[in-house]
Amino acid sequence: MALMIQTIPLQLENPFHLSYGTTTVRENVVIELPGAPGGYGEAAVVPYTGETAARVIRYVEDPAVAEAVRRDPLLLEDAIDALPPGESSAARAAVDIALHDRWGRTLGQPLYRLWGLNPTRCPQSSFTVAIADDEADYREHIRAAGTFGLIKLKLGSGDWRRDLHLVDLARDTVGSRFCVDANGGWSAEDAAQIIPLLADRDILFVEQPVARDDFAGWKALRETLPAGMPPLMADESVQGVASVPPLAGLADGINIKLAKCGGLRAARQMIALARSYGMRVMIGCMVESSIAVTAAAHLAPLADYADLDGNLLVSNDPFRGMRLDGGRLHLPDAPGLGVTAADA
Template identity: 40%
Template sequence: MDNRRKFIKNSAIITGLAAVGGTYSTVLAANRNKNSGKLILRYKPYTLQLKHVFTISSNSRTTTPVVLTELEYNGVIGYGEASMPPYLGESHETVLKFLAQVDLTKFGDPFDMEDILDYVDQIAPHNPAAKASVDIALHDLVGKIMNEPWYKIWGYNASKTPYTSYTIGIDTPEVVRQKVKEAEPYKILKVKLGRETDKLMINTIREVTDKPITVDVNQGWKDKKFALDMAFWLKEKGIIFVEQPMPKEMLDETAWLTEHSPLPIMADEAVQRLEDVLKVHQVYSGINIKLMKSTGMREAHKMLELARALNMKVMLGCMTETSCAISAASQLAPMVDWADLDGSLLISNDVYQGTQVIDGKVTLHDRPGIGITKV
């Protein structure tokens, strides 16, 4: 396995990095705004209230902490967001501490995006959601200055967006049936697994609907043969793919599972940033890209291009987020195989309006930047 991975890494770097290089510099150089001004960063903590208790293989919660950001330049304001599910290790405290170190007054031009985001990335290790909150706000700002949405800046076709799945957390059969009923407008369901009730969850849903289902195990299965048996059983139940079935450290076992599974095996916790895409190539069938893991839109875009160059499947996911981060991620949606962009649909106190889900489909519009307005 070690020799195989070294070969993959060496050969894929050339292909993948060629695919992602130069995108930002080429697009932005022709659209620079020479007006003088300062970049002013503002931020505040906020707590999202979930409509239902949200349970995965490792924990349950009813709220998610977020930090909402604004980046202003010459009177134009871009909006951003950091969402921090507790299991990822970030919190209001860590994000606010990180953002307090961000000094953007040294940059006089928001179109210097590579320099600005490189600076933000180097302030401290980790903190991907905190970094994403600046990245998203900067993209929103620059898109507004250019008066174009980012999917158009990237050259994507809005008509090619996929349907989004609607997530159903682990719960009792009664609550699961209720959640399936609430998900009636959506064409695909995403079901959380990873506990002893896995078959009960699927069978309960199949009692009331024959919609396509994806499953997310959140590293809940520990044995590769059990995982393979489950993959065959899930195939019979009309499941599309299995997301992160085993712990992210189990690379060899997951590669074996991917080779033998009748369903695609997707990486979530096993892949966070650009460098991880090469690590999971030929271990998983594809990757789940999330802005809160990748530090934002810039790196998520590079991950998408690299995964495509490596002929991997691509899923676009989210945390529990407002329409701000969901709309930012949606700019990439025309280029992915599957989308799970329901984070804002699971909360009761969204503060923005943005990308809509119409008849189950991620639907982009022509508002500039990431395409949101305040409620």
């Protein structure tokens, strides 16, 4: 029996306008392991990373993947070790997630329980609001997000003064707490200007202030910013396990996403590594269905911050899993991921 492979078009509630550009639909790849007890996985196809559905499918159809998947469901580590590295970390994550789901289903326990984690210790998840061109629209989106106690504002509009204005508009609109994500849209000089002003505005953390490969920028910020600034969290600058050590001493923490690092096993290694450097940990997601977001949510009890709203940004999520209620994360109390088809 072969893996079930399906591309799912995820319709975005609001066009997602970031410093990279605008998208209205994403096409992710969902897989299901053959036979009982099965297991779901998902690869986020994020255009700005150069990912394509075709590349994901090529990986999943690799005979070496089929062979790894045929292994004993309880020997999870052996199966993951047998996966080819491939060129797509999102594709590897899909298979890793499905193998974890099957492992948990076979043992009859949710993943968080097999890892000994306390589901009531999840940090509050933020909800993301993208940049809008029109101020009235922006206020509308902020107001709609106001049920969340923590809102993540996408910045990096190209002008840090406009970014600061967006923060002030948002703070003026609802009483939530805010964090910001520049998606690498600032130069080190811009970041050094705006970050102290964000500190004055009680911003919880600042994500990816400078460009992905701008390590000189990270270093300059570390040297020039005064004490008492919000934590600087690396996102685009951190990908897999090997990308963590170079950021130690530069970023205050890392945003781990399964599609970047290749799955749950690598994510757990990154958490341990980050902690060994005294770094903070955020568990994030891409625009994804409930499969991949719920997989990431099982790690939330190990994190300081969670940004697990990816499935809430889409209007046609075909699956059900973890729930967010005003940002409070509820992990499903069911074996494996605890994800089911929405129409089941």
